Structure formats: structure tokens, C-alpha cells
Amino acid sequence: MSSHETRPCVPDLKKERLKCDFNVEELTNLIDGGKEKTALRRKLRSVISSESAYIDPIPPEYMSHEDQFSNELRKTCHTAMLMNKQNIDIKTLQLSKAYIGVLKDGDPLWVHYHVFIPSITGQSDPEQQKIWMEKIRTWKIFGTYAQTELGHGTFLRGLETTATYDRETREFILNSPTITATKWWPGGLGHTVNFAAVMAQLYVGGKCYGPHMFMVQLRDENTHESLPGVTLGEIGPRFGLNTNGNGFLRFDHYRIPRRNMLMKHAQVLEDGTYVKPSHSKLSYGTMVRVRVGIVRDTCIQLQQAVTIATRYSAVRHQSELIPGEPEPQILDYQTQQFKILPQISSVFALFFAANSVIDAYYSVTAQMDLGDMSLLPELHALSSGLKALSASDASRGVEICRLSCGGHGYLASSNFPRLYTQTTCAITYEGENTVLWLQVARYIIKSYRSAQNGNNLKHSVSYLSKQPRPVRGDLSNNGLLEAFKAAVFKLVSDTEGRIQRVCAKGQNYHMAWNQCSLQLLKCAEAHTRFYVCEQFVRKVEMAKGTENVKKILKNLCRLYLTHHVSVNSGDFLKSGSLSQNDIAVLEEEMCSLLEVLRPQAVSIVDAFDFDDGQLNSCLGCWDGDVYQRLYDEALKSPLNKTDVPEAYYKYLRPLMQVGLKSSL
Numbered sequence: 001m002s003s004h005e006t007r008p009c010v011p012d013l014k015k016e017r018l019k020c021d022f023n024v025e026e027l028t029n030l031i032d033g034g035k036e037k038t039a040l041r042r043k044l045r046s047v048i049s050s051e052s053a054y055i056d057p058i059p060p061e062y063m064s065h066e067d068q069f070s071n072e073l074r075k076t077c078h079t080a081m082l083m084n085k086q087n088i089d090i091k092t093l094q095l096s097k098a099y100i101g102v103l104k105d106g107d108p109l110w111v112h113y114h115v116f117i118p119s120i121t122g123q124s125d126p127e128q129q130k131i132w133m134e135k136i137r138t139w140k141i142f143g144t145y146a147q148t149e150l151g152h153g154t155f156l157r158g159l160e161t162t163a164t165y166d167r168e169t170r171e172f173i174l175n176s177p178t179i180t181a182t183k184w185w186p187g188g189l190g191h192t193v194n195f196a197a198v199m200a201q202l203y204v205g206g207k208c209y210g211p212h213m214f215m216v217q218l219r220d221e222n223t224h225e226s227l228p229g230v231t232l233g234e235i236g237p238r239f240g241l242n243t244n245g246n247g248f249l250r251f252d253h254y255r256i257p258r259r260n261m262l263m264k265h266a267q268v269l270e271d272g273t274y275v276k277p278s279h280s281k282l283s284y285g286t287m288v289r290v291r292v293g294i295v296r297d298t299c300i301q302l303q304q305a306v307t308i309a310t311r312y313s314a315v316r317h318q319s320e321l322i323p324g325e326p327e328p329q330i331l332d333y334q335t336q337q338f339k340i341l342p343q344i345s346s347v348f349a350l351f352f353a354a355n356s357v358i359d360a361y362y363s364v365t366a367q368m369d370l371g372d373m374s375l376l377p378e379l380h381a382l383s384s385g386l387k388a389l390s391a392s393d394a395s396r397g398v399e400i401c402r403l404s405c406g407g408h409g410y411l412a413s414s415n416f417p418r419l420y421t422q423t424t425c426a427i428t429y430e431g432e433n434t435v436l437w438l439q440v441a442r443y444i445i446k447s448y449r450s451a452q453n454g455n456n457l458k459h460s461v462s463y464l465s466k467q468p469r470p471v472r473g474d475l476s477n478n479g480l481l482e483a484f485k486a487a488v489f490k491l492v493s494d495t496e497g498r499i500q501r502v503c504a505k506g507q508n509y510h511m512a513w514n515q516c517s518l519q520l521l522k523c524a525e526a527h528t529r530f531y532v533c534e535q536f537v538r539k540v541e542m543a544k545g546t547e548n549v550k551k552i553l554k555n556l557c558r559l560y561l562t563h564h565v566s567v568n569s570g571d572f573l574k575s576g577s578l579s580q581n582d583i584a585v586l587e588e589e590m591c592s593l594l595e596v597l598r599p600q601a602v603s604i605v606d607a608f609d610f611d612d613g614q615l616n617s618c619l620g621c622w623d624g625d626v627y628q629r630l631y632d633e634a635l636k637s638p639l640n641k642t643d644v645p646e647a648y649y650k651y652l653r654p655l656m657q658v659g660l661k662s663s664l
């Protein structure tokens with residue numbers, strides 16, 4: 001049973017928690033990766049929760065843009081000091097769930113820790129690392145990842161910032177030749193960081209060698225003033241993440257030493273000789289790493305949203321289910337269960353997928369460090385697909401959770417608006433989703449063709465070697481995975497056939513690709529969905545623990561499978577891997593699973609173990625005292641400081657005094 005079991009809560013939630021038939025703490029440990037990790041997370045959380053510096057002086061919604069930024073910078077700097085005192089690695093803290101809730105609308109140093117530092121460690125040679133990492137460790141250098149420009153974010157070969165080698169002075173000259181060459185978006189670039197890892201087109205002896213990365217000082221280390229030749233600023237208010245300090249940057253023939261090119265993979269020697277990397281896309285390595293991390297991050301955002309929606313749905317009563325009877329908890333409506341429970345299953349699907357892609361990342365990069373690049377294309381496809389799938393599933397999931405809370409879900413005090421803006425931007429950053437889906441499709445089509453030519457395929461696409469033949473009527477988990485394979489195979493073979501047909505009509509390959517890109521997107525998503533389903537099934541099969549926790553996992557896994565078969569039933573029918581009757585049986589099973597899981601829903605989300613400070617939501621609080629919290633939060637509005645606001649005297653009263661002349 002949960003350790004929270006004895007804390008007071010409203011009767012509805014008490015009743016829900018008493019229904020719990022599994023060990024909540026065991027599920028928490030599973031999600032954390034073991035008992036010790038739960039203990040560590042809670043220890044970190046208790047350090048964080050006891051810090052008065054993290055209390056916002058007023059709700060940030062009521063602060064100016066400038067004050068919001070300053071308040072978050074204050075907290076992020078306090079964290080650095082605190083972790084230093086406690087001898088805790090700040091990157092570990094930031095990736096831990098323990099830190100959730102401290103920064104409300106973005107961390108101006110997030111890109112420094114999780115994109116800039118990995119760029120330095122992953123892209124510079126040992127000598128460069130030694131120099132720069134020392135300065136990073138001693139807080140002399142804070143940096144960002146400056147790649148995107150006003151004119152180009154996706155198409156990196158189209159970047160316009162140039163880094164031209166001057167052999168005489170052994171320097172690179174950085175320049176922004178056009179307005180569209182302005183770096184635009186990098187987190188912290190506005191007014192926080194003093195350095196940046198800058199992606200620029202490398203020119204040596206008049207020849208362009210494509211995008212390469214450079215370590216560039218932007219501000220004076222003592223005064224923090226921008227250096228001559230560098231123009232910096234903030235890009236203005238955004239849909240969300242308004243305190244990330246996203247900035248712009250222009251160079252005017254700005255010189256940096258030759259050794260400021262990051263030289264782990266490619267080099268420019270003093271005499272201007274270019275030494276090429278062992279794989280042309282190694283300079284894109286940071287992006288692969290961050291895409292992998294995003295899967296885990298979006299999963300945690302969805303955990304917060306489903307916790308809020310589930311608890312609120314247990315507390316909220318509305319309408320009549322049976323005429324004349326008391327209003328039921330809205331969680332008793334099947335339609336409400338259908339909004340929320342598939343999102344809970346999605347959390348677990350993303351959780352297992354995130355773990356598996358993180359493992360793949362470390363094992364492939366270890367091989368790459370030994371010089372074997374053969375698995376990079378598969379890792380690129382896998383990380384791109386999972387980044388795209390997790391970002392779009394999680395942001396859709398957060399929005400469904402918000403809608404499931406009716407009007408109150410629209411209030412800032414529900415915390416849904418922030419959660420949504422945090423999750424939806426992951427669809428765009430680190431590779432826009434459509435673009436990444438097309439990268440996955442490219443890998444799948446290439447693999448399919450390679451198999452047609454008799455070659456062996458890498459593990460994740462090996463099922464594209466030959467037409468899978470699922471056993472008709474086998475609706476077990478393995479049976480459904482086989483059906484998935486057959487459905488994806490059919491999508492891929494049809495799409496590849498269509499590309500060939502378009503080409504046969506005289507169209508060039510690239511135009512044919514574009515004409516088939518809607519189907520290509522479908523192939524990519526279906527392939528990635530299959531991967532996620534397979535990981536879910538296998539990880540649940542392997543899960544250790546008590547029978548009741550395993551039962552919860554099995555039911556959630558089954559809900560995930562039946563839900564996604566139902567949503568994509570057309571693909572299964574077209575491939576002949578499932579019949580109409582199979583689909584009807586599976587949809588009925590999905591509805592029964594909603595009923596089976598409903599009594600456990602509150603306890604499952606309790607297992608995510610967020611405290612109220614982290615959820616920051618009137619609707620999702622542990623005790624369920626929703627209405628009092630909503631009322632108290634409304635009273636904090638500055639407009640409620642006076643009964644009659646000043647705006648009344650300025651605008652409304654003069655209008656009322658004039659009166660209406662015409663009788664409309």
C-alpha cells in the first residue's frame with residue numbers, strides 16, 4: 001500500500017485509494033528504476049522542498065516578462081549554489097523528477113547543461129575539453145547551442161553563418177552575411193550565457209565543407225557585456241517557456257582562434273588542410289542525444305497531466321448516470337475513462353520506450369567511440385521516430401487531459417496551460433516532427449529495398465525482410481505484434497511501390513518522394529508505434545514483482561495495444577492481418593479494460609509520486625480539496641485587490657456617463 005495512505009483527503013479520493021489492490025510503492029520503485037533510486041529522488045526532493053528561495057514572491061502569471069525571467073534566473077543560480085554545497089551533480093538533479101515544479105516556465109540555463117555541455121564533451125578533442133570543461137566546472141563559462149537561424153532551422157545545409165579560415169592569422173572569421181543568417185532561438189542566448197557552440201558553414205581556401213561547430217565567446221567574462229563584432233538580444237514573448245531566455249545573435253566578421261573549432265571528428269590544420277570526420281553526420285551528434293532525452297522528458301510531462309486529470313475526475317461530480325440517483329464521479333462515465341486511461345497506458349509505453357532508446361544510445365555510442373559507425377543510421381532513425389512519437393502523443397495526451405477537466409482545465413491554476421506549452425514545443429524543437437518522420441521513412445524505405453536485394457537488415461527493421469504471416473485469429477499480445485508487423489509491412493511495400501510507379505511515369509525520385517510523403521509519414525509512425533508496442537510487451541513480460549503490480553502492467557499494456565489497433569484499424573484490415581470480427585473483439589476488450597482499470601486509476605497516478613508543489617495544480621492536489629483551492633487562487637488576482645478597479649474610473653464610468661445616443 002502507498003506510504004501516503006494515511007494523509008487526509010476528501011472522501012471521494014479516500015474511497016478510491018481504499019480500492020487499491022496493488023502495492024503503490026512497488027510501482028513507484030519500478031518507475032524510478034529501483035528502491036534506491038526512489039529513496040534518492042525523495043531525498044533530493046526534501047532538499048528542494050525545504051528551500052524558501054524557491055517560493056515565488058507572487059504567482060509568476062502576474063509578473064512582467066522581465067520579472068519572470070529574473071525570478072527564474074535567481075532560482076536556477078540558487079540551485080547551482082545549493083547543489084555545489086551539497087556536492088550533488090546539478091545535471092542529475094535537473095533530470096530527476098525531484099526538480100519538477102521549481103522552475104515554472106523554463107530554465108535559462110537548461111540548454112547550457114543539457115545541450116551545450118554534451119556538445120563540448122561529444123564534439124571537442126581531449127585537449128579542448130580539458131580547457132573548456134575546467135572553465136565550465138568553475139562557472140566561468142555558461143553556453144548555449146546556437147544552430148537555428150531566422151531563415152533555417154530544419155535544413156542545416158542551408159545555414160548561412162560562415163566560419164572562414166584565415167591561414168595568415170590562424171583564425172576563423174565568423175560572419176552573418178544576411179538578416180536570415182541571424183541565429184534565432186537558442187535557449188539562454190538572450191542575456192544569460194557568455195559563450196555558444198555555434199554551427200556555421202566552414203570555408204577553407206574558398207571551398208565550403210558544410211556545417212561545423214565552433215566554440216565562441218560572446219560576452220566579456222567580467223562585465224557580461226557583448227563583445228565587439230557580436231550583437232545579442234532576446235527574441236520576445238513566446239507561446240510558453242518564456243523564461244528560457246531564447247535569443248538572437250549576429251556576427252560582424254568576428255575572429256576566433258583556429259582551435260575554437262570543435263575538433264573531435266573533423267579538423268582544420270594550421271596550413272588549412274581539412275581532415276574529414278569518419279562519418280559525415282557526426283557533427284549532428286548532440287541532436288541525437290537530446291532527442292533520446294526528450295522521450296523521457298515528455299513521458300514525465302504526461303505523468304503530471306494524467307495525475308491532475310485522474311484525481312480531479314474522481315472528485316468532480318456532474319449530471320446523472322442513472323436518472324434520479326446522485327451525480328456520479330465523472331470518472332464513472334465510460335467516455336471519461338476513455339479520455340484518461342489510454343493516457344495512463346501511454347505513460348508506461350513511453351517509459352519503457354525511453355529506457356530502451358537510452359540503452360541503445362549508450363551501446364551505439366560506445367561502439368562509435370571504437371570507430372564502428374555501422375549502427376548510427378539505425379540509432380538516428382530510432383531516436384528521431386521516438387522523439388516525434390513521444391512529443392506528439394504527450395502533447396495530445398496533455399490536451400485530452402485538459403479537456404477532460406472541463407472549464408476548470410482552462411484556468412492557469414490547473415497548470416494545464418503550462419504543461420501543454422512545455423510539451424507541444426517538443427514537437428518543434430530538436431527537429432520538427434514531420435521532418436523527423438521523413439528521416440525515419442527514408443531509413444525504412446532504404447532498408448526495405450536493401451532486403452529486396454537480398455541483404456540482411458538491422459534488428460529494428462528486420463521484419464521488413466519478408467512478408468510477415470500472422471496466425472489468423474491469434475489475438476494474444478504476440479499475435480497482435482505479428483499483426484502490427486504485417487500491417488507496417490503492407491504500408492511500406494505499398495508506399496515503395498507507389499514511389500516506383502510515380503517514377504515510372506517520368507517523375508524524378510525527389511518529386512515522387514514528395515508526392516508520396518503522406519504515406520511515408522504513415523509508414524514512419526506505424527513502424528515507430530510497432531517498436532513502442534513491442535518494447536511494452538517485452539518489458540512487461542520481463543517485469544519482476546508481485547502478481548498484482550504485474551496485473552496492472554499487463555492490463556495497461558493490453559489497453560495500449562487494443563487502443564492503437566482500434567485507432568489504426570484500417571491498416572490492419574487492409575493488410576488482412578486482422579479481420580473485422582477481430583477488430584470488434586479487440587474493441588470490446590478495450591472497453592472492458594477501461595472498467596477493470598478504473599478502480600485502480602487514482603492509485604496508479606499516485607505511484608507517479610508527485611507532491612502538490614510539483615503538480616502546482618488546484619485540480620490535481622493530493623487531498624482533492626479542489627474547490628477551496630480554486631477559490632483561494634482566484635483571490636490572488638491583482639484585480640481583486642480593490643472592489644472597483646482603476647480601469648473603471650478611466651474607461652467604463654466615462655462611457656456610462658455619456659449614455660447611448662441612438663436607440664439601437
Ligand SMILES: CC/C=C\C/C=C\C/C=C\C/C=C\C/C=C\C/C=C\CCC(=O)SCCNC(=O)CCNC(=O)[C@H](O)C(C)(C)COP(=O)(O)OP(=O)(O)OC[C@H]1O[C@@H](n2cnc3c(N)ncnc32)[C@H](O)[C@@H]1OP(=O)(O)O
Binds near residue numbers: 147148293432443
Ligand atoms: C542519453 C540521453 C540522456 C539525456 C539527455 C538529456 C536531456 C534531454 C531531455 C529533455 C529535453 C527537455 C526540454 C528542452 C527545453 C528546451 C529546448 C532545448 C533544446 C532545443 C535545442 C534545439 O532545438 S537545437 C536545434 C535542433 N535542430 C534540429 O534538430 C535540426 C533538424 N534537422 C536535421 O537534423 C537535419 O538537417 C535533417 C535530418 C533534417 C537533414 O539533414 P541533411 O540535409 O544534412 O541531410 P540529408 O537529408 O541530406 O541526409 C543525409 C544523410 O544523413 C542522415 N542523417 C541526418 N541526420 C543524421 C544524424 N543526426 N545522425 C545520423 N545520420 C543522419 C540522413 O538520414 C541521410 O542518410 P541517408 O543514408 O539516407 O543518405
Ligand SMILES: Cc1cc2nc3c(=O)[nH]c(=O)nc-3n(C[C@H](O)[C@H](O)[C@H](O)COP(=O)(O)OP(=O)(O)OC[C@H]3O[C@@H](n4cnc5c(N)ncnc54)[C@H](O)[C@@H]3O)c2cc1C
Binds near residue numbers: 152154155187241432
Ligand atoms: C522552445 C524552442 C526552443 C528552441 N531552442 C533552440 C536552441 O536552443 N538552439 C537552436 O539552435 N534552436 C532552437 N530551437 C529551434 C528549433 O530547433 C527549430 O525551430 C526547429 O528545428 C524547426 O525548424 P524551423 O523553425 O526552421 O521550422 P521549419 O523547418 O521552417 O518548419 C516549418 C514547416 O515546414 C515543414 N518542413 C520543413 N522542411 C520540410 C521538409 N523537408 N519536408 C516536409 N516539410 C518540411 C515543417 O514540417 C513545418 O511544418 C528552439 C525552438 C523552440 C520552439
